Amino acid sequence: MSAPGPDEPLPEPFAQLLADYERHLVAERDLTPHTVRAYLADVAGLLGHAARRGATDPTDLDLRSLRSWLARQQSQGLSRSTLARRATAARVLTAWLARTGRTPGDVGASLGSPRPHRTLPAVLRADEAEAMARSAVADAADVDGVASPVGLRDAALLELLYATGIRVGELVGLDVDDLDRDRDLVRVLGKGRKERSVPYGRPAAAALRDWLTRGRPALAVPGSGAALFLGARGARLDQRAVRTVVHRQAATVPGAPDIGPHGLRHSAATHLLEGGADLRSVQEILGHSSLATTQRYTHVTTERLRRAYQQAHPRA
Structure with a gap:
């Protein structure tokens, strides 16, 4: 039997293995569709x-x-970073093969991988984040002073993203009853289907109140369901639309970097740490499974401290 080319089908045992592995990822690990697709693509390769x-x-x-x-x-x-991710996918696969008796041992246990470069996207300064939020609120009213439903929505989602640091996928998955408006908390379903409650502040509470009372009812249609944020046609808002909103509003702030929702998440984490929040609390807010992931943000704040020291200390 000749070896298959890059685009040829897998041998039947491998094809069956891939199907079994997909069922494992979906049914047993309960991973998100995006994560399942990524794992399967790597394993198929x-x-x-x-x-x-x-x-x-x-x-x-x-x-x-x-x-x-x-x-x-x-x-x-x-x-x-791609090589590191694919090495992880290989190790996860071989561990599953050994655990389920498909192989006599875990051949990938000693597989090394390059350490990915820990680069963080640009973040807003606190005053830039404030200016961005004010710009969104101003855009919510039209020339007659009447509230625009889409503008109210954009202001609310920006305030919530910055207030909580949640991921864009978590944001668009929110339902109305995920908000605890009495305690200013939002219930978030994060990676690995892990649920957490994240607090938000008064500006976000006010923007959400305006959206829910004056904006959302104007866009809701019979098929809207319980989705917190809706598109112009009443369907659940998608991630691409949120990215467009964030990029557009960032562009209204002179000198601010061009950021998307992930940059706004990084900004929130950085500002929390600079404001004195402890690392463990920020980990819980962001939904990181490992404290090491949250520690990346300390590099940003240390660099800012160094710059401030060099500018201010007479013997720097």
């Missing part, structure tokens, strides 16, 4: 590479196959 090397069965996978798969992608110029 690995299995295809192994098949081209002559493997036909999960037991044919070995550490050499995994390393050659990563080396081939490195030679194609893939970034360190």
Whole structure:
């Protein structure tokens, strides 16, 4: 049997393995559709590479196959972060194969991966975030002073994103009853279906009140359901529309970096830490599973402290 080319179908044992793995990711790990697609794409690439090397069965996978798969992608110029993610996908797969008895051992347990560069997007200064929010509120009224439903929505979602640091996917998944307006809390379903409650402040509470009382009813249609944020036609707002809103409002602030929702999340985290919040609390707010992920933001604040020191200290 000749080895399959890059676009040829996988050998039947590998195709069946991929189908079983998808069921595992969906039913047992309860991962989001986006995460499932990413894992399956990486694993399919690995299995295809192994098949081209002559493997036909999960037991044919070995550490050499995994390393050659990563080396081939490195030679194609893939970034360190992509290689690190794919190495993780390989290790997760081989651990599952061993745990379910499909292979005698975990061949990927000793697979190394390049350490990804920890780069953070540009963040707003606190005054720029304030100016961005004011601009959104001003845009909510038309020339006659009548509130625009879409403008009220945009102001509310910007305030909520910055107040809570939630992810854009978490934002668009919110329903109206996820808001606890008595305690100014929002219930968020994060990565891995983990639920957390995040507080928000008075400006966000006021913007949400205006949206729910004057904006959302004007856009709601019978098929709107319980979605908190709606598009112009009454359907649940999608992530692309939120990104457009954030980029547009950031452009109204002179000198501010061009950021999207993720940049607004980073801004919120940075401002929390600069304001004195402890790292563990910020971890809970952001929904990070590891404190090490949250610690990235301390690099930003340390750099700002260094610049302030160099500008202000007479012997810097």
